[in-house]
Amino acid sequence: MLLIFPPVAKPCEPPAGIARLAGALKAAGDKCQLLDANLECLLWLIGNPVAASDTWTRRAATSRGRHLESLRDPDCYRTPDRYGRSVSDLNRLLNMAGRESGVVAGFSDFQDRRLSPLKSADLITAAERFSESLFFPWFSTRLPEFLARVTDVGFSLNYLSQALATFAMIGFIRQHFPKLRIIVGGGLVTSWARRPGWVNPFGGLVDEIVAGAGEAPLLSLLGRNGDGPGCSLPDYSGLPLEQYLAPGLILPYSASSGCYWNRCSFCPELAEGNSYHPVPPRQAVAEMKRLSLEYRPVLLHILDNAISPALLDLFQETSPGAPWYGFARFNKELADPAYCRGLKNSGCVMLKLGLESGDQGVLDRLHKGIELGMASTILQNLKAAGIGVYLYLLFGTPAETETDARQTLDFVRQHHESIGFLNLALFNMPLCSSDAAACATEPFYDGDLSLYTGFHHPQGWDRRQVRGFVEREFKRDPLVAAILRRDPPLFTSNHAPFFR
Structure with missing residues (x-):
């Protein structure tokens, strides 16, 4: 096959x-x-x-070999301008193709x-x-x-x-x-x-x-027997592991499918009815150690929608064998400074955290299960432990108004020193979301394979206004802009751990 x-x-x-x-x-x-x-x-x-007549494309073509090697060189990630030029020039060649x-x-x-x-x-x-x-x-x-x-x-x-x-x-x-x-x-x-x-x-x-x-x-x-998910180790041996655009091998690993929380009202996982199937935590750690020993990655990328508390607890005892990063929730355990230090000692270099909003009422209506005071403590603890934070925010949900969005701006401003990187997204309503049934909807994309639906915001804060707020007010705040400038262009969170 x-x-x-x-x-x-x-x-x-x-x-x-x-x-x-x-x-x-x-x-x-x-x-x-x-x-x-x-x-x-x-x-x-x-x-x-x-073949191109413009200077940018000609320059990019001449330097393409050097740029490719730069993205595989750890020193490049210590010089953001050099990194940005390599990414930009190579992407220009792809754009023009x-x-x-x-x-x-x-x-x-x-x-x-x-x-x-x-x-x-x-x-x-x-x-x-x-x-x-x-x-x-x-x-x-x-x-x-x-x-x-x-x-x-x-x-x-x-x-x-x-x-x-x-x-x-x-x-x-x-x-x-x-x-x-x-x-x-x-x-x-x-x-x-x-x-x-x-x-x-x-x-x-x-x-x-x-x-x-x-x-x-x-x-x-294929007429074979197997136990399905978790029955065997991933096999990367048939892939050109030295050719990827990173300063060493990033090895992806899934310790689960689905999401253990699975309650956020806006989430496609909930809308699609995807169930949660974890690899037993001790098995997952053992597999990560075996993979790390075999492939010698510079970084493990844990792909879970949210790393389970049980797996994070196990990282207090042992390392997966290589530096690692992945998505986690604002769990109460992270409010303990010693717990965050334990994750750092296990090799954690960065956590991606979905806050979505800096307004408590919005978080409650979205069923996020996050208390803002605890989130504030967690951000401070992670910074003190030396763990980077890639924070995810979501604007324009049915639960949010423009006033609420300004609360998010205030939260980011107050915690700007603890936030390494930001991902800003506009809400797309999943077709089969329970919220869609409660809102007046309309076509979002022209196509029978679209996964989203347009909707009339219950508070009248339409998509155009949301986009305007994000572009003209949120992103232009000096403290926010400073965080956004740190984001690796195009590769974003995939390369962010190397800028720690």
């Missing part, structure tokens, strides 16, 4: 999904090959820049003015016209190297930015290797399959759609 991670996604760490599937197949005695088409395609575009044909690629996005990944008809068109894909010159020569030796092809489709390229490759395989079975899974596919009234529109192209954790369904399709 061939497992493919398609473009476009940030090429800074190996794809965890196909590595996890490879581990399950290996444990069941089956063989598979891994292809990080995302990394290969982006490096191919950078290595074959388009398909501009004449209406395509704009980048390290974290892919847009095609001709086709939308939100429309199943456009994805089918992408499959039919695969030779028009920006990536066709690459996959038309690279895929045949693998496909003559396999019977099944699996695509890990997680982001909208990957959808058009995925279906272009599917179209190529259907025409040139019609006997191969094509299986598609991943986070985006799971969200599609859990939309109300979902009917698979890709029956003529895709043989199997897998929603949710893919290990057990994939083993079943």
Whole structure:
């Protein structure tokens, strides 16, 4: 079997999904090959820049080799200006690669003015016209190297930015290797399959759609036995681990699927009905230690929606074997300075924390389970322990008014010395959210695969006003602006731990 991670996604760490599937197949005695088409395609575009008349693109093309090496060099991350220039120049080459044909690629996005990944008809068109894909010159020569030796092809489709390229490759395989079975899974596919009234529109192209954790369904399709999630270690050995754009190997690891809290009213996890399945904490730590010993990463990226209190408690006793970071909640345990020091001693370099709002009433209405006084103490404790904070804020929820949003601004100003980085997002209403049923809704995106719905804010604070507040008031506050300037461009939280 061939497992493919398609473009476009940030090429800074190996794809965890196909590595996890490879581990399950290996444990069941089956063989598979891994292809990080995302990394290969982006490096191919950078290595074959388009001819350009503008100075920026010519300069970027001339320096592309040096820039690639810079992003793999720890010294680059000690000089933000050098880092920013490398990222900007390389992304410029990606931007320009398909501009004449209406395509704009980048390290974290892919847009095609001709086709939308939100429309199943456009994805089918992408499959039919695969030779028009920006990536066709690459996959038309690279895929045949693998496909003559396999019977099944699996695509890990997680982001909208990957959808058009995925279906272009599917179209190529259907025409040139019609006997191969094509299986598609991943986070985006799971969200599609859990939309109300979902009917698979890709029956003529895709043989199997897998929603949710893919290990057990994939083993079943291949006639193998397995225990599903958590039955085996991820296997990264089939990936080019030295080529990712980071100062050493970042190794992703999932200690759970779903979210143990699973109560936030705005969250797609709750709206889609995704259940929580943790790897037992001692098993998770043992696996991280084994992976760290085998691959020697400079950083472990724990992918959980929120690292469980039980796993954080275990980190008080032992280290996972390498420096680590990931998402956590504002748990009461973090209000203990000694507990934060224990996490630091285990190797924690940064925690991503979803505060969403600096107004207590909004937090209560969103069922966040966060008390602002405790959040304030936690931020101070993490700073004192030497753990970085990447704080996530969400504006424009039905629970929030403009007055509430200014409370968030006040909270950030008061705690600016304890906040290393900020992620600012505008709220998108999930289609199947309980809040959607309580609001007057309207189409948000034009497409049958949209996962969100527009809505009329109950307090009249519409999206245009929210965006205006964030852009013209929140971001322009001097203390906030200073935090935002620290954010690594394009790679954001994936590279932020290296700027600690």
